[in-house]
Amino acid sequence: CGSLVLPFWFYEFLSTNLKTYIMQAELIAAVAAFFSLPSVLKGRAILLFIDNFGALSCLVHGYAGKPDCARLVNCFHAQVIALRCMYYADWVPSKANPADIPTREE
Numbered sequence: 001c002g003s004l005v006l007p008f009w010f011y012e013f014l015s016t017n018l019k020t021y022i023m024q025a026e027l028i029a030a031v032a033a034f035f036s037l038p039s040v041l042k043g044r045a046i047l048l049f050i051d052n053f054g055a056l057s058c059l060v061h062g063y064a065g066k067p068d069c070a071r072l073v074n075c076f077h078a079q080v081i082a083l084r085c086m087y088y089a090d091w092v093p094s095k096a097n098p099a100d101i102p103t104r105e106e
Contacts, residue, residue, distance in 0.1 A: 026055035
């Protein structure tokens, strides 16, 4: 399990004037996992759990209507193809998502 604080300069690549960037952050986390562990993930079957329906839908369908999300989805699928991975993505409740532990106050 890892954690990442998104640097402020990264927001330049995302849509502006949003109240939250939760969906984008979930997509970035999915992309980051495949880019940070390529030797571990190469050629494997991967289970990907996401607690954001919007991000999950984008990854499953390979499409996003928002340009910033579309770029992230394209990066994700390009890396999956490059690594010759098979992945299955499914929703998990936030409280059961171990990846969210660093974001919880308790």
